[in-house]
Amino acid sequence: MPRIGIFICHCGSNIAGTVDIEKSIEAARGFPGVVHVDEYRYLCSELGQDLIKKAIEEHNLDRVVVGTCSPRMHEVTFRKAVTEAGLNPYLLEVANIREHCSWVHKDIEKATPKAIALLRAAAAKAALNDPLVAPSVEVEKRALVIGGGIAGIQAALDIAEAGYIVDVVEREPSIGGRMAQLEKTFPTLDCSACILTPKMVEVAQHPNVSLLTYSEVEEVKGFVGQFDVKIKQKARYVDPVKCTGCGICYEKCPAKTPSEFEMGLAKRKAIYVPFPQAVPNIPVIDRDACLYFRKGRCQICAQECPPQAIDYEQQDQIIERRYGAIIVATGFDQMNPSHYGEYGYGQHPDILTGLEFERLFNASGPTGGKVVRLSDGKPPKKVVFIQCVGSRDKARGMNYCSKICCMYTAKQAILLKEKVPDAKSYVFYIDVRTAGKGYEEFQRRAAEEYDVAYLRGQVGKIFPESDHLMVHGVDSLSGKTIEIKADMVVLAVASVARADAPEVGRLVGINSDSYNFFNEAHPKLKPVETHTAGIFIAGACQAPKDIPETVAQASAAAVKVVGLLSKDMLQGEACTAEVNQAECSGCLYCEAVCPYSAISPVEIEERYHGGTLKRTVVEVNPTLCHGCGSCTVVCRSGTINLKGFSNEQILAEVDAICLQR
Amino acid sequence: MIIATGKSSLIDEMKVQSGQNPAECYQCAKCSAACPVTAAMDLLPHQVIRYLQLGLEEDLLKSKTPWICASCFTCAARCPRDLDLARMMEGIRLSMLRRREGNKFGPADLTPEQLEKLPQQALVSGFRKYNK
Numbered sequence A: 001m002p003r004i005g006i007f008i009c010h011c012g013s014n015i016a017g018t019v020d021i022e023k024s025i026e027a028a029r030g031f032p033g034v035v036h037v038d039e040y041r042y043l044c045s046e047l048g049q050d051l052i053k054k055a056i057e058e059h060n061l062d063r064v065v066v067g068t069c070s071p072r073m074h075e076v077t078f079r080k081a082v083t084e085a086g087l088n089p090y091l092l093e094v095a096n097i098r099e100h101c102s103w104v105h106k107d108i109e110k111a112t113p114k115a116i117a118l119l120r121a122a123a124a125k126a127a128l129n130d131p132l133v134a135p136s137v138e139v140e141k142r143a144l145v146i147g148g149g150i151a152g153i154q155a156a157l158d159i160a161e162a163g164y165i166v167d168v169v170e171r172e173p174s175i176g177g178r179m180a181q182l183e184k185t186f187p188t189l190d191c192s193a194c195i196l197t198p199k200m201v202e203v204a205q206h207p208n209v210s211l212l213t214y215s216e217v218e219e220v221k222g223f224v225g226q227f228d229v230k231i232k233q234k235a236r237y238v239d240p241v242k243c244t245g246c247g248i249c250y251e252k253c254p255a256k257t258p259s260e261f262e263m264g265l266a267k268r269k270a271i272y273v274p275f276p277q278a279v280p281n282i283p284v285i286d287r288d289a290c291l292y293f294r295k296g297r298c299q300i301c302a303q304e305c306p307p308q309a310i311d312y313e314q315q316d317q318i319i320e321r322r323y324g325a326i327i328v329a330t331g332f333d334q335m336n337p338s339h340y341g342e343y344g345y346g347q348h349p350d351i352l353t354g355l356e357f358e359r360l361f362n363a364s365g366p367t368g369g370k371v372v373r374l375s376d377g378k379p380p381k382k383v384v385f386i387q388c389v390g391s392r393d394k395a396r397g398m399n400y401c402s403k404i405c406c407m408y409t410a411k412q413a414i415l416l417k418e419k420v421p422d423a424k425s426y427v428f429y430i431d432v433r434t435a436g437k438g439y440e441e442f443q444r445r446a447a448e449e450y451d452v453a454y455l456r457g458q459v460g461k462i463f464p465e466s467d468h469l470m471v472h473g474v475d476s477l478s479g480k481t482i483e484i485k486a487d488m489v490v491l492a493v494a495s496v497a498r499a500d501a502p503e504v505g506r507l508v509g510i511n512s513d514s515y516n517f518f519n520e521a522h523p524k525l526k527p528v529e530t531h532t533a534g535i536f537i538a539g540a541c542q543a544p545k546d547i548p549e550t551v552a553q554a555s556a557a558a559v560k561v562v563g564l565l566s567k568d569m570l571q572g573e574a575c576t577a578e579v580n581q582a583e584c585s586g587c588l589y590c591e592a593v594c595p596y597s598a599i600s601p602v603e604i605e606e607r608y609h610g611g612t613l614k615r616t617v618v619e620v621n622p623t624l625c626h627g628c629g630s631c632t633v634v635c636r637s638g639t640i641n642l643k644g645f646s647n648e649q650i651l652a653e654v655d656a657i658c659l660q661r
Numbered sequence B: 001m002i003i004a005t006g007k008s009s010l011i012d013e014m015k016v017q018s019g020q021n022p023a024e025c026y027q028c029a030k031c032s033a034a035c036p037v038t039a040a041m042d043l044l045p046h047q048v049i050r051y052l053q054l055g056l057e058e059d060l061l062k063s064k065t066p067w068i069c070a071s072c073f074t075c076a077a078r079c080p081r082d083l084d085l086a087r088m089m090e091g092i093r094l095s096m097l098r099r100r101e102g103n104k105f106g107p108a109d110l111t112p113e114q115l116e117k118l119p120q121q122a123l124v125s126g127f128r129k130y131n132k
């Protein structure tokens, strides 16, 4: 017979206000196996824990039940306390009489019997608890960062500086992300390349960092401390060791195709680096555009390349590595606003998105840094900016605010005035949202010093008329309709999740919100953690955000990774599934439902009528098992059990509750 | 309907006369909420600024609001942008006078008793407000 001790917490008046403690103690004394019952105002306090420890000694307790708040709050605290008194931590059972009882009821007459029932159930389960030992997992001291935008770069640098090895996997031929596409950055207007390029170079040269560009993650297996990852490094068709980055190949290449980096506003060659400051400065050949790959003829780059670095025979490589932790920093995309017929995007060369307009300012951009109309090459004198295109729009766009557009619109209007001093900007807005250090001041400067007219309202239609665009809008503050003969229209389109975000999420095992942005584990207290241990998120893949916020989040994720990698061993999950192979029928239902691939079939030999029989059953890999319990539900013979939550234990709880009635 | 040009001579005049920049107003309408005489106005005080921002001169010149303004300076005391709308109103009145008729009233319109009883200050501000 076990010797159970029950300890009931008042939690101030949180529990005691709605649960009659005296009556509960009285009832608990009568539960089977209970040899000691006590109560305390705050059981989680030092004094409360001492009370439990002393009682274990004095009454020789071998099981402890606490009637307290949710195990999510203090299970760890009380497990530690009983361990200090010499008990196995899994011999503790928590009856949640706060969240599950006192907080959700008002009537003490009804709440008290419920609390007693919960305590009785916990005691019944505790009687069947076995001591469990969590397996230890060795931590691979290497981190993986997926995505080489400013988020990935910052996170990798912080991890590397802390002394750990880190690999950055970037899909594009160069790291840099969207920040590389920007001209100047709000709110201080420092030039994006001037602050980004040094960081790109630093991360590339850091002895602890390996950059795997033009690469993608193909498979992630394993668990925190030991993720086994397959990375596909696409063939560049250029030998990175021989290539000197001279650029002769792309100068001579005759094949042209629209440049992704320039948002299709300019062409690049079939062999190319996305932008002049690319890191690494090693070109790639785009097979779909290359004449040699398409038609079997050309090879000009190979002939021209001085160090003979071109290698058409290069193959994709699969790299397999183990990592202790992973940061996902895959960034964001811009919504294509073509479905907003009233804005005519895609139908006129002078109707651009914000990111396209941004490229016009850049010295290496499609216009060589001249802000001109793409239709006729003339500088625009009147530019209409439209905010919230696809943001805050539940009918045709996204419900959320994209957060960065108010600021970059103000920035672009300021930059425009600097490049074309006699230009006038009009901004149609719904609200101007500029929370952030120095942000409100920046936007006011646009309105007050740069003569930007802010019109509160939206645009209903845009008609091309001879050489200009007639913009029809409204100013709801004055109630007047507005017509502007504009030379150019810039749409601040919604920032959206990358198209392949759901796939990436599935690959690494993290979930997303309804917009496909990755979910943090807690919206306030765990902003960079995910629900999967060892996987963290940073930057605009979590929600639209600007550079300062992205960098802060990246450093936060890096700290979490460093904390993890600084441990040699991690405690694994003690409550894992175990199968009684003698009873297993080998139906393999459990294998199909296990989200962590922890179950696999094995052949066993059994004695049968004097002979031996080969039979398929399953086995559980306890290091892969997360203890989710899915398998125990589908098992037809009821023979796969979760340690600490066996069918027997759960039925004992149910019986104990029903007994009351 | 406005064909937005962004240019208005009224704004430029008013800026010089009042030393205030209407672009600084973000249309919170605190001035209108505080003004004691809005009941008699055809445009609310903050709308006057909006019309200035949009260069709606014609509409503004037709409005009675600048003449209803009591110059009590409540708006100026309350404005979070530190704008002095009362001064702007004064500037608008001056522009209106210059644009339309001449003096609205002069010393000759007052009886000798009125002239004697009215405080000097009221006379001076009355002439400033209603004369070219």
Ligand SMILES: Cc1cc2nc3c(=O)[nH]c(=O)nc-3n(C[C@H](O)[C@H](O)[C@H](O)COP(=O)(O)OP(=O)(O)OC[C@H]3O[C@@H](n4cnc5c(N)ncnc54)[C@H](O)[C@@H]3O)c2cc1C
Binding pocket: A146, A147, A148, A149, A150, A151, A152, A169, A170, A171, A172, A175, A176, A177, A178, A179, A182, A184, A185, A186, A187, A215, A216, A217, A329, A330, A331, A332, A333, A334, A354, A355, A356, A358, A404, A408, A411, A498, A500, A504, A538, A539, A540, A541, A545, A546, A547, A548, A550
């Ligand atoms: C028009 C415009 C103007 C802006 N102006 C400013 C400004 O002035 N100031 C400011 O603070 N912010 C500005 N921003 C916001 C800024 O661009 C973002 O805050 C920043 O780029 C977010 O960085 P990130 O690393 O999270 O994402 P990204 O920059 O999107 O980088 C993500 C990286 O991950 C890579 N990647 C994606 N998927 C995968 C995958 N599956 N595998 C491997 N790699 C992958 C991408 O190729 C990319 O390199 C602006 C944004 C826009 C659209």
Ligand code: SF4
Binding pocket: A249, A252, A253, A254, A255, A269, A270, A271, A285, A286, A289, A290, A291, A292, A293, A298, A299, A300, A301, A302
């Ligand atoms: S072989 Fe392909 S990449 Fe090389 S120059 Fe010809 S088209 Fe360009």
Ligand code: SF4
Binding pocket: B024, B025, B026, B027, B028, B029, B030, B031, B032, B045, B046, B049, B078, B079, B080, B081, B082, B083, B085
């Ligand atoms: S109180 Fe100031 S900021 Fe607000 S509407 Fe009036 S003038 Fe504009």
